[in-house]
Amino acid sequence: MTRQSIIDSYQRIKPYIHNTPVLSSSYLNELAGCNMVFKCENFQKMGAFKMRGATNAILNIEKNKRQNGVVTHSSGNFAQAVALAAKTQEIPAYIVMPSNAPNVKKQAVQDYGGQVTICKPTIEERERHCAQIALETGATPLHPSNDLDVILGNSTSSYELLQDYPTLDVILTPVGGGGLLAGTALTVSNFGNDCHCLGAEPANVDDAYRSLASGKIEVNDNINTIADGLRTTLGDVNFPIIQQCVDRIIRVEESEIVHAMKLIWERMKLVVEPSSAVPFAAVLKEPDFFRNKQIGIIISGGNVDLTSLPF
Amino acid sequence: MTRQSIIDSYQRIKPYIHNTPVLSSSYLNELAGCNMVFKCENFQKMGAFKMRGATNAILNIEKNKRQNGVVTHSSGNFAQAVALAAKTQEIPAYIVMPSNAPNVKKQAVQDYGGQVTICKPTIEERERHCAQIALETGATPLHPSNDLDVILGNSTSSYELLQDYPTLDVILTPVGGGGLLAGTALTVSNFGNDCHCLGAEPANVDDAYRSLASGKIEVNDNINTIADGLRTTLGDVNFPIIQQCVDRIIRVEESEIVHAMKLIWERMKLVVEPSSAVPFAAVLKEPDFFRNKQIGIIISGGNVDLTSLPF
Structure with a gap:
């Protein structure tokens, strides 16, 4: 039923959204020791998967x-x-x-x-x-992330990605409110071919990581992260999906986010917001885990204030 | 003969280069009053058409x-x-x-x-x-711009562009040493369908503009432009091609380059170097000339120092 809902959602929104380009960088692949493709939702209308x-x-x-x-x-x-x-x-x-x-x-x-x-x-x-x-x-x-229709809409990004790259081993997204991760997890579990869905989260706001560990929705004590799109917490609609379909959540430090963001700007020539760099930071953090794997990364968006960059 | 040389050059280098993506922005089209497609050589290997x-x-x-x-x-x-x-x-x-x-x-x-x-x-x-x-x-x-093989290599970017968009009215490139403009002009005159080739140049280093006017290669008194890729002057190989096949050269001020560059970063989410923003600045400068036209713009490259941006 979910499978058909994803297909229906894709057909429904298709006339109004971009099928965003997928880019890669041989330099970054060499650096990370794996093969990454980046689904560029920063090129989506209004600049984000939302x-x-x-x-x-x-x-x-x-x-x-x-x-x-x-x-x-x-x-x-x-x-x-x-x-x-x-x-x-x-x-x-x-x-x-x-x-x-x-x-x-x-x-x-x-x-x-x-x-x-x-x-x-x-x-x-x-x-x-x-x-x-x-x-x-x-x-x-409308709720930004804790709504099944929003989640299904978000699922279409990885749906497009898997159509172009059906043999991916892993798809990684950032996790904030959980709407993108839940949508991606639904796609991966319904259309992935031995593919796993992982989340990546700033260690400073690791509510999703802690929620998966404790089995109940945890909140953040503070919102001190440069990844301003990821300061929100999970909800009762997306959390059960994440519990069921997400393998693990990898946490990264602020300096690792900035480093990954700079590499994406410098090497891929992409303007991405800090949140978008979190999954790539996770890949760089765990080279043994990702080595030689085929990895899809959802670049969540590119809306950033050019006058206050962290580098 | 030139026609076949362009095809041969394309076949020769094809295995070693990217067929770069072409992107557009409805926001920028509305702003400029025309339809632009951007050929993204910033995504080329090493980050430039070179x-x-x-x-x-x-x-x-x-x-x-x-x-x-x-x-x-x-x-x-x-x-x-x-x-x-x-x-x-x-x-x-x-x-x-x-x-x-x-x-x-x-x-x-x-x-x-x-x-x-x-x-x-x-x-x-x-x-x-x-x-x-x-x-x-x-x-x-090897000379960076005043060499026929280099010029023919450069011609392949607009050759790819015209294959995807055969009905373009205009193709615009920045002009510095003249190698990209000459290559593009050769493509447009051989494969364009009523298409015109134009150059765009910083007013501060307008040697190409003045050379076209005087009929001989002029030099620059200074190199005071943010468009660091465009500080060089024409040569005896590319100048005759530009004379014969380029309609006109449009000059833009430094502030117009920075404004156009910022719009490309903000709205298209592309990291481009200042030189790459010069053609778009020219389009914004002459709205009446470009109104409702189908315009191809070669984004020349994206190698820029992220720690010293002009905005």
Whole structure:
């Protein structure tokens, strides 16, 4: 059933998304001692894989209700993804953003036609504003990662990748809220040919690693990581999928993330956000584990402030 | 005859180069009011189109002589291209570099197996060292841009582009030494379907613009441009080709180059060197001229120092 859901999701969103290019680097392969292909979601519309999940979730709303629009709270890529996906479907997008979100992110959401509401930067205030807007407008609330339609939308990136590279041994994604990892895990377990799905996570916000170990959803004490897309925690929809279909989660240090990010910029000529470098950092960290393997890496996105790079 | 030479060059170097991806951005198209496709030579081996010319020139050396290797003087991409192309053909590469070349560039040449000789940073000293090495070793001297085999090698980038996009109205390249522009002009005049070839040049080093105007090779008074790949001047091999086959050369200011470069990084998620942004800057500068046209842009390379970006 999941297998068919992935295929259906792919067919549904296909007209509205890019089938993103897959790139590789012989230099990085030599350095890492394995064969890596990078699925470039930084080239996706609005610059991140989130466009897939947002589009799928919107298209799954019953048509009459869809016209009322969608509402979400996010200060990151999901806000832009919902704004652009809603614009594409010609419905309103209400985006609640915390007052401490960078102006450049608010502007990007507005450029995509999103209607921004600013609130106090607490999770309670964000959720309260979302609920109120949903009540007033009839808009459907969307969660960035803990929603099956979002997860299925995200699954289409690795689905495309496995169509081009059906013999991959491993597919690696970063893990933050868990929506990309869960979607990828569903694809790998349904379409992989002896392929394993792994997550990569900053050690500073290793809630997913600890959740897998303890068997219940753990939270982070702090969000001190450069990988700003990975500061969120798992939810009750994606965690069971991750528990069932993900082999392991590898943790990497901040310096390892910056090192991997710089290599991707320098050698692959790709603008990627720090979160996207976390899986490659994991490959570099465990050379014995990955040696000579065929590895797919999902480059999650490329939305980064060029004026504050870590190198 | 030229037509067949381009095809032969392409067949000759094809096993040793990447057929580079072509990318586009609906945002940038909307901004510029035209349809642009970017031929990404920043994804080429060693990160620049120069790999094409260097490979073709090396493969055109008669086999007995080829074994003695090649020699060139360069502090830029051509040095790395010759080093890597020679390594691929398993012959020695002797690279003369000025003492003021950045260490990172010397290191890159050595990483590709090039044998670096450091000399005083004058053109006379560079040429003297090249001649001496050629005499001592029997190595064949290679010029970065003023050599027909190099030009024909360079022509293969636009040849690939026109195969994928046969209806382009214009192909634009940056112009420095003139090797890429001349090669592209040969392709466009032989394989273009009512297609025009244009050059784009920093106004601060507008020797090519002035040469086309005066009918003789002009030089630059200074090399004050951020587009470090475009500081060189035309030669007697490529200038006649440019005279015959290039419609016009558009000049852009330094601030326009930086603006265009930042847009390519931010919106296309591509790491490109300043020289590569010059053609896009030209498109932005002359919206009326380019409006609604189908435009091919050669992204010349992506070798840039990430620690000293202009934004």
